[in-house]
Amino acid sequence: MPVFQAPTRDTRFVVNELINLESYGHLPGFEVATRDLTDSVIEEAGRFVNEVIAPLNLSGDREGCTRHPDGSVTTPKGFKEAYARYVEAGWGTLAAPEALGGQGLPHVMGFMMEEYLASANQAFAMYPGLANGAISALVSKGSPDQQARYLPKMISGHWLGTMNLTEPHCGTDLGLIRTRAEPQGNGTYAISGTKIFISAGDHDLCENIIHLVLAKTPGAPESSKGISLFIVPKFLVNDNGTLGARNAVSVGSIEHKMGIHGNATCVMNYDGATGWLVGEENKGLAAMFIMMNAARLGVGIQGLAQAEASYQNAVAYALERRQGRALTGPAEPQQKADPIIVHPDVRRMLMDARTFIEGMRALCTWGALQVDLSHKAATEEERQAADDLISLLTPVIKGYGTDMGYKTATDMQQVWGGHGYIAENGMDQFVRDARIAMIYEGANGIQAMDLVGRKLAQNGGRAIQLLFKTIDEECATSESADPAVALVAERLAKASGHLKAATLWFMQNAMADRNALGAGAYAYMTLTGVVSLGLMWLKTAKVASASLAATTDDKQFYEAKLLCAKHWALRFAPNAGALRYEVEAGAETIMGLPAEAFAA
C-alpha cells in the first residue's frame, strides 16, 4: 500500500521561517497563532491524516461510491467513520470565524489542512473541500437568517455543501443554463432541472447537504447576467434547526470517472425542489465567483498535494529498488545492484518534483497569508496590495499548480517503471486523481484567460506591477556571500524580465488582436508560475543561507533547500525564455486554419 507521512517539517518551515506567521501577531486574528500553537496544530494535523485519512485512499479508489436502488448514495468503507472523527476533532473549523463557531486561526492554517487532507486522500478531501466554497458564498451573500440557519452546522461539518453549476450542455458558459426557478409566492422558489458533475452530490457522511444551485427565474436575461443562486437543502431545515421534509432533489446516477472514485460525482435531478434565493435575482454570477475563487485555491493545493503524495512513494521505491549500477562505479559493491536513486535520470525526476513541491508549498502558504492580510492588514493600502496579489495569483496557483501536479505524479509513476502501471501499487491513482484538478473549477485554459483577460488589466495593471515590484525588491536585497542566493537572484531577475517583456507585448498587441491574448494566455500563465516559484525559491534560499550561517541545527535540511533553489535556477528558469517567445508568437498559426480544415 502507498506510504504517506504529512510533510510537517516543511510546513513548519514555510509557516514559521519563510512567512514567519508569528511576526504578524499584532494584527487581529493573528494573535493566537504563536509558533508553539502552529507547531502543535501542524503536527497534530499530520498525525490525524496519516492515521485516519491516508489508509482509506487506495481502498476508496478500488471500491468507489454506490448509488442504491432507493436512490441513496454510500461512500467507500471507512469514509463515514473517518469523517465523523474529522468533525469531532474540529479539523474543518481551523480558519473559520469564531463568531460562527470556528477557531479563528489564519487561513494559512486552513490551507495547511487542505493540503494534508488532499495528499492523504483527494476524494475524501473533496467532501469538506466543496463545502468551503458554499460556506464562502453564504458568508458573503447570505441573509442573516440564512447565515444563522445554515452556517454554524456547515462550519462545524455536521452538514456539508455542494456547488451546482454545470449542466449537460453548459460548463464554462453559464449563461446557457436551463435550470428554472419559479417563485412560489411565499418567498421560496421551485427549482427544476438537471445538474451534472456535482462533486459530493450525495453521500452518507452527514445528516444534511446544503446545495447551492444556479438557476434562472422567469424572464431573466439570456446570458450570465440572468442567473441566480439558490439554497436547496437536501432536508428542509425548520426554524428551530431540526430537519424537516426531504426536498425534491435526487441523484440520477454516479458518473464513471478516470479517478477520484471515492468521491460521488452525481447527476442531480431537481424536480420542483424548494429553494431560497441567495442575494438578489440575476446576481448569481458574483456569488458563484466567490465560491469559485475559494475552490480554485483549494484545487491548486490539490496539485501540490498529489505531487507530494506521489513523490513520497517514488522516493521510497528509489531507495529500495535495486537495478543497475551507478555511472561512476558500484555504489554498494556488496549488493548485486545499486538502489535506483543512484541513477541521474531518476534523481532528475525526484529533484524536479521536490523543487516544484517545496516551491509550490511556499507559494500556497504565502498566498494564504495574502488572503489573511487582505482582510486583516493594518491599512487599507496593505489590504489592497494583498488582495491584488492573491487575485492575480489565484489562476496561476490553480492552473500552473495542477499542471505541475499532474506532471509530477506522472514522473513519480515513471520512477516505478512497469510496477507504476499496476493498479495495486497505487501510483496510477495519483495520476488519475491529479488529472481532474486541471479540469474542474474552471479548466486551466479558463484560468489562463482569467489571468490575462481580467486580472492583468484590472486597475491599470496594478496587480502585475506589484508582483514585479515584489520580485525586484527581493532580487535587489540579495547581496549575499552565498553564491547560491546570488545565482537564484540573477536567474529570477532574468525570468522576471521575460515575464515583463511578455506583459508589455500583450499591452502593445492584444488590444488590436484579441486572439493574440488568447493564443498567448496559457504560456503566460505557465511563465507566471515559473517566476512565482522562483520568487519563493529566492526567499527560501535567503532563509536557508541565514540559518546555515547562524546554526548547525538541521544543516541537511537547509542545504537541501539551497540545492533545490539552485535546481530551480538551472532547470526551471530556462523555460521562461521559451514561454515568452510563445506569447510573442501571437495568434497567426493558432487561428490561421479555417475550422473546416480540422474536420478533414
Place this chain on the structure above:
Amino acid sequence: MPVFQAPTRDTRFVVNELINLESYGHLPGFEVATRDLTDSVIEEAGRFVNEVIAPLNLSGDREGCTRHPDGSVTTPKGFKEAYARYVEAGWGTLAAPEALGGQGLPHVMGFMMEEYLASANQAFAMYPGLANGAISALVSKGSPDQQARYLPKMISGHWLGTMNLTEPHCGTDLGLIRTRAEPQGNGTYAISGTKIFISAGDHDLCENIIHLVLAKTPGAPESSKGISLFIVPKFLVNDNGTLGARNAVSVGSIEHKMGIHGNATCVMNYDGATGWLVGEENKGLAAMFIMMNAARLGVGIQGLAQAEASYQNAVAYALERRQGRALTGPAEPQQKADPIIVHPDVRRMLMDARTFIEGMRALCTWGALQVDLSHKAATEEERQAADDLISLLTPVIKGYGTDMGYKTATDMQQVWGGHGYIAENGMDQFVRDARIAMIYEGANGIQAMDLVGRKLAQNGGRAIQLLFKTIDEECATSESADPAVALVAERLAKASGHLKAATLWFMQNAMADRNALGAGAYAYMTLTGVVSLGLMWLKTAKVASASLAATTDDKQFYEAKLLCAKHWALRFAPNAGALRYEVEAGAETIMGLPAEAFAA
C-alpha cells in the same frame, strides 16, 4: 463512442510526396511499391481498421481479459473474430520477406499498418506487435530448423509470439534474472522461473504462442553476460508442423493495470517447460536487443497513434460543442454560443497536437525508409548511413514520441473539459493507454541513456554528425520565395545549433563526470526530438510550397502543412534553447543531495 478514421490522406502524403517511396523503385524490394499499389494498400488498410478494429477499442477497455479457473485466458468480445480477419487478409505480412510467406513490401508499409492498428486499438495491436519482436529475433538468430519450424506460421499470424524478459525483481537490469535453464541432454532445456508484465502472454486469438524467454544456464556468469534466449512454445511443435503436447508454461494471473485492458498482461510461470536455445549460450542479450529495437520503433509509433486517435475526437468535440463566444465577437450570432474551436486556447491544443502528429508521422515514415535502406540501398556506404540514422533515432522516436503521445492525449482530453474525465466518452482511455508506452520496452529514461551513452559515442559520433549534415543540407537548400519555408529553415538551423552545442558540451564534460551525461540525457533526447521534428517540417514545408506553386489541387491541405510548419518554428523550436541549458546545467543539483536526504 469515440470516432476513428485512419488518416490515409496524410499517410499518402508522407509516403508518396515526402519520402517519395516510388523513387526508390530501382532498389530490390522496392520495385513493387508503386504509387498505385501503396495508395490502394493504404486506403484498404484504413478501411479495415476503421471497420473491424476501432469499434472494439472502448468495449475492450471496459471488458478486459479474463483468466478462467482452468488457467486459460480469453480476450474481450470480438477480438478473436477480428484477429481471424486480420490474419485472413494478410495484414501482418505486408513487410515480411517473401521467402517466409510475406508480401515483401518495404517496412514503410509495415509501419503504416502498425500505426493504424495502434490508433484504432492499442491493446489489440499489441498481440501482433509483440510477435514482430520475436520474429525479428528468430530471423536473425534462429537456426535453420527453428526458422523453418516457427517462422512461417508466426509471419502468417497463425501463431503469435511473446517476449519474456522481466521478473519481479528485475526489469531494466537483466543481469539479475533468476529463471533457470537446465540442459536435458537431448538438446533441450528445462526452463523454470516466473516472468511478469508479459504482454499478450496468453490468449485465445490463435492456436499456438511462441514464447521467447531469457534464462540462465547452470554456471553462467552473473551479469547480463550470462543470459541466454530460449524458444518455449505453448504447444510443442512436431516435425511435421502439427501441434504436440502442452508445455509446462502457465498464466499465474493477469495484472490489473492503468490501461491497455484489452491486452492480457500476464504473470507467466515456467515449471520445467521445454525450451530450445536460440543462438549461443550466454549470448541472449544480443538477441534480446534485436527484439527490443524492433519493438521500440513500434512503441514510438504507439505514441503517434494515440495522439492521432485522441486528436480526431478532440476535433470532433471542438467543432460540435458550443460554449462562449469568440474573442473577436460572435462567430455564429444566430446560435446561443459558438463552437469552442473559435477559442484560441482550444486551437492551441489542437495545433500543438497536429504539429506533433504530422511531424511525427513524417519522422516515423522517414525512419522506416532508413530501415529499408539499411538493408537494401545500393552501396555499403548508403546502407551504413541509413543504419546510423535509424539507430540514433530509435530511442528518440520511442522516448520523445511516447512522451508527446501522452502529452497530446492529455491535451485532447482537456479539450473535452469535464466530459473528458468521464469513462464512457473514451478520452481517458487514450491517456491511460498512451501512458504505458513511456514505460515498456525500456522506460524513456533508458532510451535517453541509450541515446547519449551508446548511440552518440559509437564510431566516433558518426551518426550524430550525419544527422547534423542532413539538417545543414536541408537548411542550405531552403532558398525559397516562400517566407514560411525560410522561417522554418532559420528556426531549424537555430534549434540544431543548440543541439550541436549540447553535443559539444557532452564531449567536453561527460568523460570527466559520467553523472553529467546521465543528468543531461533526458533533455538531450527531447532536444533531439524537437530538432528531428523540425527537419521533417522543413522537408514538408518545401513539398507543400512546391505543390501550391504547381497546382491548385488540395490547396487547403498544403496550406495547412505550411501553417503547421510555422507552428513548429514559432512554438516548438523555442524550447530547444531551454533544453540545451538544461544539458549544460550538469549534474550538480541532480546528484548533490545524499540519498538519505530524500528519506527525511
